[in-house]
Amino acid sequence: MADTPTTPEPDGQVSDAVTGNWVDHLAPAFSRPYLRLSRADRPIGTWLLLLPCWFGLALAMLWDGQASLHDAWIFLGCGAGAFLMRGAGCTWNDITDREFDAKVERTRSRPIPSGQVSAKQAAAWMILQALIAFAILLTFHTNAILLGFLSLLPVVVYxxxxxxxxxxxxxxxxxxxxxxxxxxxAHTGTLNWPAVVLYVAGISWTLFYDTIYAHQDTEDDALIGVKSTARLFAENSPKWLQGFLILTVALFAVAVYLAASDRSPLSLVVALAGPWAMGWHMQWQMRRLDTDNPTICMHLFRSNRDTGLIPLLFFAVAWFL
Structure with a gap:
């Protein structure tokens, strides 16, 4: 870390926080640095962690045609768990990246490099969030709990x-x-192929939106030696992004077909329209993409909340057909 903390934004605000966010204006002053560690002032990450959960639940319900009050709890529990685990993961990321963050224009106002909290305080906050999330996980099926434990490995490595x-x-x-x-x-009690294909589709979608996000920092990343697909693809990024778009839609459609093929023809068609509509929203992003403009990159990255909400609307309609 730099020998002296960098100058924070006014009132400790983070430079890329959402304008007018509730953390900077409504949260008690003592809690703001910790909520900023959790990215509560930048909710898009929580959405991007939550949406695959809702995809999995929706397709599982189409798969077996069953719904119960426990599914409502899975829906809500995933929301709370996504907020907490995204917060814990981002706190871990800020602890491990505190030296890099102090050298990058967009991240040097974060709580640790700007001196708002220490690494030890951040670690305590990370553990608290993870423990609450663990309590929620314990209400799910045993096999889902085991998967929850396995998820810690990629979180730690990332x-x-x-x-x-x-x-x-x-x-x-x-x-x-x-x-x-x-x-x-959590819904079915077992892991089946539609979920696995959906998972790979989600990884492709992440490559799409996070490459766009990473283009904000390519110059700073090059100076400090940080690698990313944005730097790797460089001027060829649009071609790669188009490939990820096609792969995402194709794999998502396969997952939907595997999950809903036993439903009525109309229900299946409506469900398959979800990935198709999602692809058109991703194509809308491609038409507006300018990898040399950080403002546009951030705007498009944040728009992926809507990208993910679109297929869920189709799945909800398909359920009733």
């Missing part, structure tokens, strides 16, 4: 991936889409 591979986005995808496997298993 922050270090940028040090040894040009493909850290793959490790992020492995971690961020684990919920597809977990929520499917």
């Amino acid at each position: 922050p270090f991936a940028k040090r040894f591979t040009w493909w850290p986005q793959v490790f992020l995808g492995i971690a961020f889409n684990w919920g597809a496997l977990l929520a499917w298993t």
Whole structure:
């Protein structure tokens, strides 16, 4: 870490936080550095961790045609768990990356490099969030609990991936889409092929949106030696992103077909329209992409919340057909 903390934004705000976010304006002052560690002022990451969970649950319900009050709890529990585990994961990321963050313009205002909290305080906050998430996990099926334990491995490894591979986005995808496997298993009690294919589709989607995100930092990353797919692809990024788009939609469609093929023809068609509509939203991002414009990259990255919500609307309709 730098010998002296960098100058934080006014009132400790993080430079890439959402304008007018509730943390900076409504949260008690003592809690703000910790909520910033959890990225509560930047909710898109929670959405991107949560949406694969809801994908897995929705397809599992289409798979066996069953729904219960416990599914409502899985739905809500995944929401709370995604918030907590995203917070714990981001805190871990900030602890391990504190020296890098102090050298990057966009991240030097984060709580640790700006001196708002110490690494030890951040570690305590990380453990607290993980323990609460663990309590929620214990209410799920035993096999889902086991999957939850396994998910810790990619979470721990991801922050270090940028040090040894040009493909850290793959490790992020492995971690961020684990919920597809977990929520499917929480509903069915077993892990089946539709969930596995859905999981791989999610990894491809992560490569799409996080490569766009990584283009904000390519110059700083090059100076400090941090690797990413954005740096690897460089001016060829649009071609690679188009490939990830096609792969995401194709694999997602296969997962939907495997899960819903025994339903009525109309239900299957509506469910398959979900990945198709998702692909059109990703194509909308491609038309607006400018990898040299960090503002556009951040806007498009955040728009992937809507990318993921779109197929869920189709799945909900398909359930009633």
